[in-house]
Amino acid sequence: xxxxxxxxxxxxxxxxxxxxxxxxxxxxxxxxxxxxxxxxxxxxxxxxxxxxxxxxxxxxxxxxxxxxxxxxxxxxxxxxxxxxxxxxxxxxxxxxxxxxxxxxxxxxxxxxxxxxxxxxxxxxxxxxxxxxxxxxxxxxxxxxxxxxxxxxxxxxxxxxxxxxxxxxxxxxxxxxxxxxxxxxxxxxxxxxxxxxxxxxxxxxxxxxxxxxxxxxxxxxxxxxxxxxxxxxxxxxxxxxxxxxxxxxxxxxxxxxxxxxxxxxxxxxxxxxxxxxxxxxxxxxxxxxxxxxxxxxxxxxx
Amino acid sequence: xxxxxxxxxxxxxxxxxxxxxxxxxxxxxxxxxxxxxxxxxxxxxxxxxxxxxxxxxxxxxxxxxxxxxxxxxxxxxxxxxxxxxxxxxxxxxxxxxxxxxxxxxxxxxxxxxxxxxxxxxxxxxxxxxxxxxxxxxxxxxxxxxxxxxxxxxxxxxxxxxxxxxxxxxxxxxxxxxxxxxxxxxxxxxxxxxxxxxxxxxxxxxxxxxxxxxxxxxxxxxxxxxxxxxxxxxxxxxxxxxxxxxxxxxxxxxxxxxxxxxxxxxxxxxxxxxxxxxxxxxxxxxxxxxxxxxxxxxxxxxxxxxxxxxxxxxxxxxxx
Numbered sequence: 001x002x003x004x005x006x007x008x009x010x011x012x013x014x015x016x017x018x019x020x021x022x023x024x025x026x027x028x029x030x031x032x033x034x035x036x037x038x039x040x041x042x043x044x045x046x047x048x049x050x051x052x053x054x055x056x057x058x059x060x061x062x063x064x065x066x067x068x069x070x071x072x073x074x075x076x077x078x079x080x081x082x083x084x085x086x087x088x089x090x091x092x093x094x095x096x097x098x099x100x101x102x103x104x105x106x107x108x109x110x111x112x113x114x115x116x117x118x119x120x121x122x123x124x125x126x127x128x129x130x131x132x133x134x135x136x137x138x139x140x141x142x143x144x145x146x147x148x149x150x151x152x153x154x155x156x157x158x159x160x161x162x163x164x165x166x167x168x169x170x171x172x173x174x175x176x177x178x179x180x181x182x183x184x185x186x187x188x189x190x191x192x193x194x195x196x197x198x199x200x201x202x203x204x205x206x207x208x209x210x211x212x213x214x215x216x217x218x219x220x221x222x223x224x225x226x227x228x229x230x231x232x233x234x235x236x237x238x239x240x241x242x243x244x245x246x247x248x249x250x251x252x253x254x255x256x257x258x259x260x261x262x263x264x265x266x267x268x269x270x271x272x273x274x275x276x277x278x279x280x281x282x283x284x285x286x287x288x289x290x291x292x293x294x295x296x297x298x299x300x301x
Numbered sequence: 302x303x304x305x306x307x308x309x310x311x312x313x314x315x316x317x318x319x320x321x322x323x324x325x326x327x328x329x330x331x332x333x334x335x336x337x338x339x340x341x342x343x344x345x346x347x348x349x350x351x352x353x354x355x356x357x358x359x360x361x362x363x364x365x366x367x368x369x370x371x372x373x374x375x376x377x378x379x380x381x382x383x384x385x386x387x388x389x390x391x392x393x394x395x396x397x398x399x400x401x402x403x404x405x406x407x408x409x410x411x412x413x414x415x416x417x418x419x420x421x422x423x424x425x426x427x428x429x430x431x432x433x434x435x436x437x438x439x440x441x442x443x444x445x446x447x448x449x450x451x452x453x454x455x456x457x458x459x460x461x462x463x464x465x466x467x468x469x470x471x472x473x474x475x476x477x478x479x480x481x482x483x484x485x486x487x488x489x490x491x492x493x494x495x496x497x498x499x500x501x502x503x504x505x506x507x508x509x510x511x512x513x514x515x516x517x518x519x520x521x522x523x524x525x526x527x528x529x530x531x532x533x534x535x536x537x538x539x540x541x542x543x544x545x546x547x548x549x550x551x552x553x554x555x556x557x558x559x560x561x562x563x564x565x566x567x568x569x570x571x572x573x574x575x576x577x578x579x580x581x582x583x584x585x586x587x588x589x590x591x592x593x594x595x596x597x598x599x600x601x602x603x604x605x606x607x608x609x610x611x612x613x614x615x616x617x618x619x620x
Contacts, residue, residue: 177397178404179471179541204330210590211466213346213473215339219331229397236398243475245342 034138037090038063039082039097042121042270044070046131047096049147049271052138057090064264065272084108094137098122121269124191128152131271147271154274155195158281162197169284171198172222172251176229177236179211188269189228196280198224214245224284225251227259228266258283308557312568316575323347323582329589342473349480349539350472350581350594351574354546356487356536358554358573361547362566363494363529366501367522368431375533375547378419378438378526380412382445384537387411389449389464393456401476404467405483405538412534415441420526429522431508469593470541472581483539490532491570497521498562505560545598546573549606556609576602 037058038044044063047056053069058076076086080101087095087109095116100106109116117137121130128148135144162168171193175181183189185203193200201220202212227236237259241252251257265276324344331339357375364373375381391397391407419441423433453464474480494501500521503511508518533547554569580597 176466178467178475179469179473181466205590207590211471211593212590213328213342213585214475215328215331215342215346218338218342219327219335221335221338239398239401239475242401244345244477245338248338 034094035090035092036138037076037082037087037092037095039077039080039095039100040121041065041079041264042268043096043098043119043130043134045268045270045272046121046134047138050131050135050138050140050144052134052140055138057092058087081105082109087114088112096134096137123188123269124155124195124273127269127271127273128155130269151271151274158195158274158277162195165197165285168197168199169223170201170220171224171226171284172201172217172220173226173228174240175209177227177240180214180217181209182212183209189267192266192273192277192280193226193284196277196284198280198284214243218245218249221249222251223254223256225249225257226261226280226283227257228261228263229259256283256286309568312571316571319575320347320351320578323350323578326582326586328585329587329591345477345480346473346581346585347578349474349483350577352480352484352487353472353536353540353543354550354577355570355574356483356490356532357543357547357577358550358569359487359491359494359566360529360532360536361551361573362554362562362569363501363525364547365551366505366562367525367529368435369505369507370431370435371552372548373435375529375537376442376542376544378434378530379415379441379445380530380533381537381542382442382449383415384408384412384534385464385468385542386415386445386449386452388467388538388541389452392464392467393452401479402482405479405535408538409534412537413530415445416526416530416534420523427519429519468542470543470595472540472543472577472594474539479539483535486535487532490528490535491566493528494525495563495566497525498566501525501562502560543577543595543598545595545602546577549602550576552606553609 034055035057036047036052036055038047038056039060041060041063044056044059045065047053048066048069053066056069056073059070059073060077060079060081061075062079063070063073074086074090076090077083080097080099082095082100082105084105092114095109095114097106097116097118098121099118106116106118117133119130119133120126128151131144131148131151132141135141135148173183173189173193175183175189182202183200184205184207185200186206187208190200190203201217201222202210225237225240227240229236237257240246240257246252261279262276265272266280324340324347327333327336327339327343360375361373364375364377365371367373368377370377385408387407387410388404390411391404396403396407419434419437420429422437422441423429425433449464456464474483500511500516503514503516504518504521504525506514508522511521512518536543550573551565551569554565554572557572558564558568577594577598580601581594583601584594584597585591
């Protein structure tokens with residue numbers, strides 16, 4: 001009996017939605033009246049960056065930017081974990097996700113007649129493509145093409161500048177301190193460090209995230225230490241310097257332990273990623289002669 | 302007797318060699334070139350492993366004697382759950398940045414509070430029953446686990462992993478002060494339980510028999526529980542949860558040194574320490590990146606224990 005009620009409700013809702021598709025007073029050209037739900041914080045940012053913020057009708061509890069949109073759009077679940085009931089309650093026509101925790105949920109969304117698009121956006125080079133795809137889906141192609149173009153150009157420019165650095169500073173990225181955990185190659189963070197002109201010492205392992213010992217860090221003797229703790233952390237850099245046996249390390253001796261980054265910028269493959277990279281680049285290349293950094297500091301151009 | 306003396310001498314020499322070798326062997330991926338900087342770190346880690354292993358197995362001996370149960374181990378009365386809860390609360394509240402002692406101290410407090418709650422629950426009209434203790438221990442543990450799950454669930458998504466990571470166990474001390482504090486706690490616990498070893502012998506006969514032998518059973522019972530818990534909670538605070546050591550080393554030690562606590566306590570402390578040093582060395586040297594040490598203790602300890610069980614049944618409690 002209950003099932004019948006739910007099914008009829010769903011049917012009624014989709015009927016209403018289908019009816020609504022044609023007459024929507026869309027604010028811009030494209031799929032007028034699209035009602036978009038984003039199931040990832042970086043996609044929420046992309047939708048807003050291409051000017052589709054007014055189409056958003058649902059987001060996750062992890063979406064925290066841009067603040068004005070976040071304050072207005074209701075939460076329909078966690079990052080990659082939609083609550084079906086809440087999702088249906090906002091009557092979406094398009095659901096965007098990077099990856100769903102439970103792939104079955106994707107099938108369920110599609111079966112409800114809602115268009116579901118998976119958008120690959122977990123690596124640096126995937127960001128411009130994701131921007132274009134989101135632009136196409138939301139009818140904001142022009143804005144998306146401009147944004148994607150500028151991201152591609154800036155990434156290429158930074159990479160060209162990095163080729164001029166004779167010796168890249170070695171960087172130890174600590175994402176948690178107890179036990180000490182760092183990131184391996186094939187992670188977004190490792191790409192970010194590379195784009196910022198550094199060399200991630202964790203790159204010698206192809207695991208995503210793994211535990212390391214003090215001994216290993218001391219042996220590698222990094223030039224820079226970045227504290228990017230995933231849950232709070234505050235003034236963690238000071239504690240790192242005071243660790244047993246860490247005092248002799250180059251990064252500690254030279255006071256090059258950095259914390260207090262905005263993780264929502266740095267750890268999120270979204271449109272603001274280059275802001276984070278610029279901030280990181282200033283720190284990592286701090287002290288590297290400008291000629292060696294080949295144009296480092298010309299970021300305003 | 303002569304054999305036994307020779308055995309203890311052998312144990313001491315083997316132990317010394319093991320500790321020295323463990324401190325010399327570099328972790329996988331670390332070269333010998335930087336030995337001047339890495340040696341002190343490794344030595345601290347080996348010492349930490351010894352202290353944690355000794356604390357866990359000594360605590361296991363006392364729990365097994367007091368609860369008269371061969372399955373008793375340091376975590377049986379909910380110390381692990383309480384400590385995990387304390388650590389999780391500290392991590393999620395953002396105390397982690399307050400200093401090296403913040404998480405260990407919260408874990409210690411959590412563990413001790415849990416034991417106090419378990420004892421209170423199991424005490425009826427001034428009498429604390431063994432079965433009451435074990436039952437309320439199990440239930441309080443389950444309660445702590447569900448609270449922990451709730452906290453992890455309600456925490457910001459990223460906070461989740463850090464708590465689970467902490468639970469896996471890690472023997473690397475970040476500060477000398479933490480190592481010293483744990484050492485003092487474990488030493489006090491071992492010495493304290495050694496001092497009541499005659500009473501513990503009597504308690505293994507049952508509380509009534511012990512009472513008739515002139516033991517103040519209630520006082521010894523509470524004192525023993527407190528000592529064992531202090532040891533367990535302080536090592537859990539420093540190193541997270543490391544399974545198996547506190548359960549199997551006491552049995553192995555008993556099959557070697559006999560059931561008398563005067564020798565059993567020091568032998569299991571030393572054996573437990575050496576066992577964990579060995580396991581941690583394996584954990585950090587065999588694979589890169591290193592394995593969680595709890596995996597190694599279970600993998601090495603389990604089969605060894607089973608073999609021992611089949612060969613020397615008559616010496617252990619497991620008949």
